[in-house]
Amino acid sequence: MVGGFGRFLARRSANMLIVLFATLVLTIALLGPTMDRILSDAARFAVVDEVNHAKLKFQSAQERQQYIDDRVQLQIRTLGLDEPWYSPKRFTNTVLKVMTLDLGRSNFFTSDSGSSSVRDIILERMPKTVLLFTTSTLVITVIGLYLGAYVANKSGSVLDRLNSAFAVFSGSFPTWWVGILMIFAFAFTYHIFPARATPLTAPSDPAYVPDLLYHMVLPLITIVAVGFGSWAYIVRYFVVGILGEDYIAAKRAAGVPEKRIVYSHALKNAAPPIVTVIALSLAGSFGGAITVEAVFDWPGMGRLYYDAIGFLDIPVIIGLTYVATVIFVVTVFVTDIVYAYFDPRVKVG
Numbered sequence: 001m002v003g004g005f006g007r008f009l010a011r012r013s014a015n016m017l018i019v020l021f022a023t024l025v026l027t028i029a030l031l032g033p034t035m036d037r038i039l040s041d042a043a044r045f046a047v048v049d050e051v052n053h054a055k056l057k058f059q060s061a062q063e064r065q066q067y068i069d070d071r072v073q074l075q076i077r078t079l080g081l082d083e084p085w086y087s088p089k090r091f092t093n094t095v096l097k098v099m100t101l102d103l104g105r106s107n108f109f110t111s112d113s114g115s116s117s118v119r120d121i122i123l124e125r126m127p128k129t130v131l132l133f134t135t136s137t138l139v140i141t142v143i144g145l146y147l148g149a150y151v152a153n154k155s156g157s158v159l160d161r162l163n164s165a166f167a168v169f170s171g172s173f174p175t176w177w178v179g180i181l182m183i184f185a186f187a188f189t190y191h192i193f194p195a196r197a198t199p200l201t202a203p204s205d206p207a208y209v210p211d212l213l214y215h216m217v218l219p220l221i222t223i224v225a226v227g228f229g230s231w232a233y234i235v236r237y238f239v240v241g242i243l244g245e246d247y248i249a250a251k252r253a254a255g256v257p258e259k260r261i262v263y264s265h266a267l268k269n270a271a272p273p274i275v276t277v278i279a280l281s282l283a284g285s286f287g288g289a290i291t292v293e294a295v296f297d298w299p300g301m302g303r304l305y306y307d308a309i310g311f312l313d314i315p316v317i318i319g320l321t322y323v324a325t326v327i328f329v330v331t332v333f334v335t336d337i338v339y340a341y342f343d344p345r346v347k348v349g
Contacts, residue, residue, distance in 0.1 A: 012336050016329045023325045024098055027318055032085035035314040042107060043075040044068075103319035108311045109304070112203050118319040122301065126323075129293070129300030132216055133285040136223040141278055143228040145267065148235025153262045155240055167233035170226050176291040179222045183296070186218060193218040197296040219296040234277060238270040245269075276335055283331035 047068055058064040076082055083090045097104070103118035110116050111124045151160045187195035197219055199211040242248065243266050251261050289302030297303065301320060308316035 009337065012333055016333050019329050020099065020322075020325060021095070024095055024318075024322055027321050028085070028091070028094055028098075031314050031318060034312065036085050038107070038312060038314060040072075040076060044072050047071040047075060098318060098322050103322075104315040106308075106313055106316050108313050109308070109316060118315045121304065121316065122319055122323055125299065125301045125304050128212070128298065129289050129302060132219060132293075132298060132300060133223070133289060134282065135216075136220050136227070137278065137282045137285060139220070139224050140227045140231050143224070144231030144235050145274075146263075147228070148232040149239050149262050149267050151232065152236040152239035152243060152266070153258065155236075155243075160236070163229070163232055163236065167229040170229040173226065174291070175223060175226045176295045178226050179219065179292060179295040182218055182222045197293075197298040216298070219292060219298055222296075223292065231281075235267075235270070235274060238273055239266050242266040242270050275338075279331050279335045283328045 050071075051064070051068060056064075056067070058067065073082075080090055080093075085091065085094075101119055103122070105116045106118050106121055109121055111120045113120070113124075115121070147163065151157070151163045154160050183195050186192045194215055197215040199208060199215050201208045201211040205211075239262070243262070248261060248266060251265060252258070256265075289300060290305045291302070292298070293300050293302030294306040301323070304316065305320045307313075308320065
């Protein structure tokens with residue numbers, strides 16, 4: 001048993017590392033040429049700016065240009081750009097650095113403390129993304145569990161059909177589009193919530209946390225409104241299958257209250273696939289945070305990703321892609337371990 005679980009754990013760990021490595025290699029391969037061009041241009045702009053501020057004297061324009069070209073070549077060698085991005089030495093160094101979270105420095109962004117380290121910037125933004133999407137996932141899960149289990153016990157009823165119709169209706173609209181409507185209604189028409197979810201309070205101010213939570217309300221309501229119908233339908237699907245089992249009929253025959261049968265026995269036995277969907281939904285939500293955070297101007301990783309794409313800040317794009325992939329594969333890894341621990345059939349498979 002232990003040996004089989006150990007082999008299962010080793011296989012899943014190897015798969016996780018392979019996915020991380022493949023994603024990183026593909027990202028660097030796609031962004032490598034652009035990264036070289038941007039870094040070379042940045043080096044030239046920096047040298048020209050340095051020459052202009054230093055007010056150096058030159059005998060001719062050719063001498064000035066030669067000085068700039070020599071300084072640029074020196075900067076290029078210092079940055080390691082004298083070799084192409086696909087050279088084995090440079091490519092390997094880049095992959096190893098990113099995999100060990102040495103993400104380099106941003107060309108356009110800084111953290112609130114003034115650091116241009118990509119790792120510091122991401123770590124500063126990550127808690128806000130986690131706060132918004134973890135909270136929304138928990139709210140959606142609670143509503144979906146109770147509503148889905150309730151309509152599952154009334155399969156075929158008007159309420160069940162309404163729930164299914166609402167799931168299709170709400171799932172047909174992208175969250176960012178619903179978000180725009182919510183901003184128009186509750187920010188511009190009724191002036192209940194602010195249009196921008198970024199607080200104006202400084203992070204060092206004691207009032208920053210309650211101000212941040214207040215600004216989070218509108219995007220939270222939007223995500224929950226779009227997601228809970230589909231989630232209730234998924235729970236209903238799993239619970240309906242459990243309610244058709246023989247042991248459920250036996251409990252009904254024994255006089256067990258219907259509410260206890262639904263919420264204690266049926267929902268409990270449907271828990272493994274439901275927990276999996278919850279975990280994968282939470283992990284996947286970080287990847288889908290770009291549009292939601294961009295629409296509401298929520299100061300998280302998704303908004304940073306959106307801005308980094310606009311500015312072509314390659315180190316930030318690579319860092320965020322890697323971190324999002326790590327979050328997803330680690331979630332899948334932990335879910336697999338939990339399944340394997342409680343269900344020996346998974347380990348055999």
